Amino acid sequence: MRFPGTGLAKGLAVTMRQMTRRSVTAHYPDALPDLPPRSRGVIALIEENCTSCMLCARECPSWCIYIDSHKDVVPATTEGGRDKSRNVLDRFAIDFSLCMYCSICIEVCPFDALHWSPEFEYAELDIRELTHEKDRLREWMWTVPAPSALDPHAEPAKELGAAEKAADKARAADLSAAEGAPAPPPPDNSAEEAP
């Protein structure tokens, strides 16, 4: 049988029990939070990888990536060869007051120049100072954690497989060259992978 007021008593009991338990508050400034490695804290840039291809700037929905670059001429290394031109990054800045952490720039970068870092303490007193230039973005690169290990039995990354195959192929070619007999070429998987 239900007594009237059991609900009320239950409410009181729940709150009282809660009071005797430890609170779940994160004591942030005193204790840093334990963030998962893939937290979207801030975008870091490996300047050396960037080719100023502008893909990220064009795909960014908030238009908050600013890139300036110029072409540099690399003189030909062989006699009579052609001079090469190369992009040099002058400015790479992300305005974090506009960024919405959608990660599109990181997905789209073909050279893995952009990475998420869990670093999050970059508040500023002035909104204009939230536009961070490439040296700061480069520094954040040191805070990027190594990619987390794959789940057991997970399919390895495609890039890894392709690279291993290429290495196998090269090794096989070397071997056959040493034996002096032409070896049958291994089936080419890269054609299947191509879109």
Next chain:
Amino acid sequence: MSWVQVLFVLLSLVAVASALLVVTTSNLVHAALWLVVTLGSIAGVFLLLAAEFVAWVQVLIYVGAVVVLLLFALMLTRAPTGRQDDLNVGRVVPAAIVAVLVGAVLVSTVVAGFHDVQLDLERAVVGSASVTGGTVFRLWVLPFEVLSVLLLAALVGAIVLSKLRADEPAEAGED
């Protein structure tokens, strides 16, 4: 004059002045608030007259309940801040005359009843709950009962008035 008399006069002046303000102020809510002052100073007068219990009943019932009810009704209906110039109606003069007449009747009753009897505060019985209870329910039990009939009449009147209101739209609908 002793300090009791001084206080008495002061409180009475406050009561009368705020009572005048109740009827002359140009804002309904202010009138209700001045009524608080009037009732409060009358409670003070009761206190000075050693009627302790009556004084606190005055505060509890009139200040605590009646004025709150009044303010509630005002806020529910219309109570703008600022002056309300449409409060004065043409009946001011006759109303004032009636008020003065009623006052005169009351004053002459009190004067006729008590002449110049002085309350000796040194030997006066403090109007505690038991004294007040005894007086009301022994000595003055008849007027008390008559007063309760008055309350009953007010209750019935209120019911009749609200009934009238409730019936009106129904009658209009039948037409």
Next chain:
Amino acid sequence: MSDLLEALLRVLVVLVAFLLLPLLVGQAEHKAMAHMQSRVGPMYAGMFHGWAQLVADGVKFVQKEDVVPRDADPAVFRIAPAVALLPYFVVMLVIPLGPGLVGQDLDVGLFFVLAVMGIGVIGTLMGGWSSANKFSLLGGIRVAAQLMAYELPFVLVGASVAMAAGTLSLTGIVEEWQPWWLLWQGIGLVVFFVAGLAELQRPPFDMPVADAEIVFGPYTEYGGLRFALFILAEYAGIVVLSALTAVLFLGGWRGPFEDSLGWLWTLVKTFLVAFVVIWVRVAYPRMREDQLQRLAWQGLVPLALLQLALTAVGVVATA
């Protein structure tokens, strides 16, 4: 002269208690409520678990600008907080802490307390009306409706205790008190506490200040020191209600070693009741206006009348 000095001293002590106890209750609320919600509450002010948070709040309130809205009624708007706060101070003057430990013992103390507590509401009403703001006005109307509904059971159960003790004096009531009154006056205790909560507009009876729908009811337009006074009035109200519940229903200073530790008993009981006030705030959601009125008229008033009848039977039977 020494009489006057002693009276002054008593008033001074009560004043200190009046300023200190509400802060204690407020801090206890900060912390207890936080832990009931798995938080920690203020942690920094005063270095140790945020004990000085309310002091810091006070300093902040004092620094703020004193704003009076353009369309408000300035005079009424300005004095409203004082009208809301002062009655609680006056009430504290007559609540006994122990035998003789009282600001001023009154023969009709209970009546005095009930009467003066009703005045505080007028301050809230004044604030609600004079702000010239529809949320404030709505809040004011709700305050008035709530007061009228809950004042009746409140006074009725107060009268029941007075009947049981045969006196209106608060000291006298404690002296007459017996432990078995906890059972005899049990209904009264609950009704008194619930009706008192409602008069203070404390959750779950905080419809008048329901911040999610009418901003902050009558206090919407207030800021700075005047707002702080209203809040202080709320917490002083908690102290007064808890102390009254302790004195009327829990036997005040009665308990083991009452001769030497009586005042401590009163304080302990008061704080226990105050803790329940906080606890109830965390545990229950806000009641709707119609539920509020139904609880008062269909729940508390009949219960209070039942208690009154019980008391009468008890008094006649034991007389």
